[in-house]
Amino acid sequence: MIRVDDDTRAHIDAAISSSLARLAARTQTRGESAQALVAAIERAAAGGKRLRPALVVMSFDALGGDRAAVPALWQVAAAFELLHTAFVVHDDVIDRDTARRGVPNVGGEFRTRAERSGADRASSAIVGDAAAILAGDLLLHEVSRLIATADLGTRERATVLDILDEAVLVSAVGELADVENAAGSDVPDETILLGAAHDKTAVYSFRAPLQAGAALAGASAADQAALAAASAQLGLAFQLVDDLIGTFGTRAQAGRSPGADLREGKRTPLIAFARATQAWPEVSSALAVAHTGPIAVRRAQRELTASGARTRMVDLITDTLDEAHHQAAALPPGARELLDTIAVAIRKRIP
Template sequence: MSAGRVRKEIDGALLDFVDRQRPGVLAISDQLAPMLTALDELLAGGKRLRPAFCYWGWRAAGGEDIEAARGIAAAAASLELLQASALIHDDVMDASDTRRGQPSVHRRFEAAHREQGWRGGAAPFGEGAAILLGDLCLAWSAEMFEVSGLDPESLRRGRRVFDLMRTEVICGQYLDMLEGARGAGTVDDALTVVEYKSAKYTIERPLHMGAELAGGGPQVVDALRAYGRPLGIAFQLRDDVLGVFGDPTETGKPAGDDLREGKRTVLVAFTLERATPAQAELVESRLGDPALDAEGVAQLRTIIEDTGALAACEEMIERYTAQARSALQVAPIAAEARSALAELTVAATARRV
């Protein structure tokens, strides 16, 4: 089964579910159409990593091919609605202007408020609309999972992981926000955020969920988690590097946006740990400044490189990726699943600045 075929099945299940929901939403009021349009445009992008890892966790644990298995595409695709919820809410919390190269959801509704000349503040309206759409995506993710077509026993096993996954990502989001407010986190503190906000949620739990849906035994589940956890950390560390040094045409966000948002990433923690007092003072004074211009971004990038923080982060990515590859090599899974997961390892970590 090719990655393209899996992606096509997951996309089809996702779009079919949203299309089935559409008439019920519009029956409430045709004024809800912009909400659905915003969701459609958000769902049109993305790498579908979480559904892909869920599907290959299913196959690794003995699940059938996606063309033969009833319901696995829909169960895996439900994770994309969970991701949409997380992205929408994350952009509100970070005051992000863009997502996947387009205006973030709250900015879309803020602009609509201004264009229509409605009463009250445009910004609170945009944020409120985005929070509600994110909540809708969260509710729909659970509904899509439940009506996926998998048998009740499979759903019962997978639901435990799905519930845990949602708890972990919400707690990770809070810890991320807390680190930004406290402003004095260590590398270990930043790694805790990485693990719960992204690493488990992006790779480890989707693999775990897929394996449980297939009825995989503890040996397979443990092996997939041993592979998924370090890969998830490497994935987020790569994302953090791209958030500072990435090409906007690739990331879908302005260059240095994580610096404007004041993200207390591992990269920033390494920088402050190794900086001179003067460098640390400059970083602290500019980090989280929404008006940070291109010159300010370049200044902070130079400090990050000069302190060796970028090199340290790259070394950490390589170390966690190597750990994931080693775990995958000895995992008691079918050759097809091992090959597909090896390809996903590259997709998750091999992006360069």
């Protein structure tokens, strides 16, 4: 989505590797299970687009930061990537997923490990879930440790910790709302679903890393406030596009089978938009059987499109990106250009 130059990527990866190497070294005397857990964490954190740490660095640069003067930049950037990894690991437990992008995740690895040691299926599932929860816990602690030990002034450290604190809280609340919305007997109001979409992704993926970079660059309070407002809109648009990809995207876009959100019965704003139309009976009937296979998924996709919900979703994404542009008007030129670049990248992801 956002291109990261080789030098920036190398610095980010080095900071992440250093953090995980420290964790691995501490488990050398803790037994084979502990070492296997850290190895699984390392695999979970490997690769990826490095979007969130890249946003820390790009915001820092756009607001006049001097990389040479703030070596802690890379440690803070790494913290936001490990925060993402922690949430992904925990999210897989919530969604009962044992694989990610076609390979076993932390929970999947430890299920197999338990089965090989003779555990039955139920016991292996317990072991897998426990390993994933504990891996996420270790990562969350490592995120806080990275920021707490970064070479920052007292004020800058407090600011970044406050940003992290808000991101963790809002994301947890948003994830819980998402789960509760899916469990209810009826589709919640679109306002509720939009709130959950914002909270579970927008803050930790966009607002927090962009704010952190701005804080490290010494941006003014006014610029930080404008950046926070604009980046929250970008984060919401990003999640809404993700919802479209989960419903209409290709395997290459989604990283899993097309229409996965339909098969899993996820309640997204797209579904709420369809519920508000006269076509809801047809849409609801199609959604009820979408879990049965590809033909049923394609039928649900057609009904959602015919209802006008897909068009309304695209219109909302456009309006949200326009609002982000408006919120960014008071920022310095470099920051405005960065946010516009992000907006263009988000728009290009629309399936």
